[in-house]
Amino acid sequence: MTGPAGPPAVAVLVTHPDGRILLVPTRAGHWTLPTAVPTAGESPRQTATRAVDEAVGLTPRVGGPLLLDWTNEGAYQIFDGGDVGGSAVRRIEAGGRAVLVSPGELSTRTAPVEAYRIDTALRARAGGTTAYLEQGEVPAVLAAMGRYRIAPRLHSGAAWTWHTGPVPAELPIRHCWVWLFVPDGRVVGYVDVAGTVGLPGGTLEPHEGRDAVAAAIREVAEETQLGMTDPVHIGYLVDDQPGRRPVARVRMAAAVTTVGPPAPDPATGTVHRRILVPPRLVGELCGWGAGAAAQTEAAVTVAAREWAIPEPDPALGVSELTGNSVTGRVASVDR
Incomplete structure (x- = not known):
């Protein structure tokens, strides 16, 4: 699995209480999480806030990072945008640009690497952790460490x-x-x-x-x-x-x-x-x-x-x- 070409980016995972995920269209014809490229002097969390504002015209209370994916172009991050409220849902649906889709629809709505990143971020949120990927995949060493409870160590x-x-x-x-x-x-x-x-x-x-x-x-x-x-x-x-x-x-x-x-x-x-x-x-x-x-x-x-x-x-x-x-x-x- 290879990450898409492009500059480092910050995305935001916003979900409906029923589990659906907020997506916005891309120029390539796919759907993606609200995403923005950091500007000079802007922190990743500020970029995450701006990404949602630019996508749906609403300002989220952004939490911490759920995922960091290191690609050839730099870091791709997903921050936790929490759940969307009822009145916000009505505004999003009325805007006609963004959609709320079930996790099962991700494979048909998004690029494969994006679907995997979103699924990984959802699992990180559920586990109260931050996931780390390289080129859209969990590094083999980290996967083994997690599965077999191998502790980090300076040898x-x-x-x-x-x-x-x-x-x-x-x-x-x-x-x-x-x-x-x-x-x-x-x-x-x-x-x-x-x-x-x-x-x-x-x-x-x-x-x-x-x-x-x-x-x-x-x-x-x-x-x-x-x-x-x-x-x-x-x-x-x-x-x-x-x-x-x-x-x-x-x-x-x-x-x-x-x-x-x-x-x-x-x-x-x-x-x-x-x-x-x-x-x-x-x-x-x-x-x-x-x-x-x-x-x-x-x-x-x-x-x-x-x-x-x-x-x-x-x-x-x-x-x-x-x-x-x-x-x-x-x-x-x-x-």
Whole structure:
């Protein structure tokens, strides 16, 4: 879905108590919310007030923003114009220019992106929130965060530096995480009760020494109850925190072979949600910054080479792994 070309604009959602929505005609022959382009020195809320006044000759008591859609041309906003009163309805209908239409008529009266924006604004009003879109759509990361209760977070991963090859002997290995691929090309992530999201894996235990493979197998089983192929080393990140000795955070890749029912993590006693994420969305969802690109490329390359797992269409989106199986071919341990 792509937003229409044009300058940044401010629109107003005004509704009848019976749910109908106030629309005005556009030059292109569609219908739209009362809309105006901000003038110099005018606040978005003042623009919203003017938009309704110019459309129907009445001045609304405008509330706060219901929706912000960032387009290539800038911000498109929808403000809450509230309900229209009985006498105002009669004046609008007598004017013969604006109409009040039911939500079910939006798809035939307005452009698709406009219908979606209005529906989103209505849901935001009902939920007491402000919706955020980019190019007329909810960004994939925000959609996943909302659906799976993933909390916003400032992560230090963007400061870690990516390296291929084995970990140097002098660099301690602190963690190992696994890019765990399912047959459709997505990667398993987990979400804990605090809303933290990440790849399965964790801290090496003392008895594991520098054996990152052993830690990977143990952590994946404990956190996600999944079986996997022998993990393949794809590289490591150097975490060089101020005042501390640098450590390595190993990254491996593997393919899912078995899926067990969700169970409490022995380390925390909590059951993690298991989600399936397109690989190129992992870095943004986990907050790793621009440096995640090289790591992602290494992971998808290994998945294609070792298990013939293709990279999925990003439009596949994020979903939850709730059952005891994944759709499609499970990678063969014998490959």
